Amino acid sequence: MKKQRVKLTAAEKSELFAEGVVTIVLLLLLNLSIIILFHLAILQDKNLVNGLIFIKESLMFTGSHTWSWQRILMIAMMIADLLVLYWRLIRRYHQMQLRHVISELHYIANGHYDHRINFAVKPDLQKVIDSINLLVDSTVNSINEERAIEKSKDELITNVSHDIRTPLTSIIGYLGLLKSGMASPDDQQKYINIAYNKAEQMRSLANDLFDYSTLKSTSTKLTLSDLHIYSMMEQVAAGFELEAAKQGIHFEVEARPKELTFKADAEKLVRVYNNLIGNALKYGKGATTIKLVANSVNKREVELRVENNGEKIPQDSLKKIFDRFYRVETSRNLKTGGTGLGLAISKNVVEMHHGTIKCESDDNWTSFIIRLPLKQPDAEKPA
Incomplete structure (x- = not known):
């Protein structure tokens, strides 16, 4: 089954947008503070001013200034700002993914065992999701096996009861006729033979049940x-x-x-x-x-x-x-x-x-x- 990306709700998209706006505002304030501090440091330190002039002269091409220390500082801060913005947005997005995964878990836990988490997420969380899906599959298989065992037990009881009751009813009926003395001498032998054959059927069933249960036992070994x-x-x-x-x-x-x-x-x-x-x-x-x-x-x-x-x-x-x-x-x-x-x-x-x-x-x-x-x-x- 092809995995799908987590679809964000409108509220989550707004939350992500607000996170980006707040981060940008905070970064702009931080950048402004850094620029002010740099200006103050330069005005108070003559050696730092001379060093900046030397760097400025070293970055000259064809007699014109291509870079200034202000420009270099701005570019460095811009790159740092983009990295921080990306990190905060992706972190918040992963938190939203985790919320969706937890929601899916609650849905499965409420009895929807045919449902699976089908998200494509970051590798670490993906391993957790795959493990959860395997665990759910294993649980469902165990439940189905348990149901099959219970059904099999019920069928076993029903079938054995039927197969025992039928010959047993005949045995009791014919023995009852013999006990009452109503049967003629010829019929007595006939009834005895029928009762004996029915008893043989019951013994055959008992033997087969014993053999079946013995062979199903894991302790039974072959004599080779x-x-x-x-x-x-x-x-x-x-x-x-x-x-x-x-x-x-x-x-x-x-x-x-x-x-x-x-x-x-x-x-x-x-x-x-x-x-x-x-x-x-x-x-x-x-x-x-x-x-x-x-x-x-x-x-x-x-x-x-x-x-x-x-x-x-x-x-x-x-x-x-x-x-x-x-x-x-x-x-x-x-x-x-x-x-x-x-x-x-x-x-x-x-x-x-x-x-x-x-x-x-x-x-x-x-x-x-x-x-x-x-x-x-x-x-x-x-x-």
């Missing part, structure tokens, strides 16, 4: 080891083969090179794969294939991809898909059994590994793409 990614992907895929087969989905596992190895926390990275594959099985409607791919990139990074050829994710949802409790489905029912925390947990794990994760989706493939460094120099190794 050399990870052979192809072997790990095969083991993870094997754990989902039965569930995938029921949905007519098969796995394709590939690593380039096949012996690709890098430093990572194997347990946490397996959790990421479990979340991403589970997400594909629950929400990848119409999918027939899930690909697990690992590629070495520029000998510095590894790219991990979990892809499925199911239904495309809407573009608007891609921007929010890693937000906690966000679900692509519009309703907050638990038909799919998801808590909405799996992808948020995956993002936290990836960021702990100093990596990035993103999601791309088109009519052919939905791809979760992870970039991790081959080495983890800043992470702590286990003792």
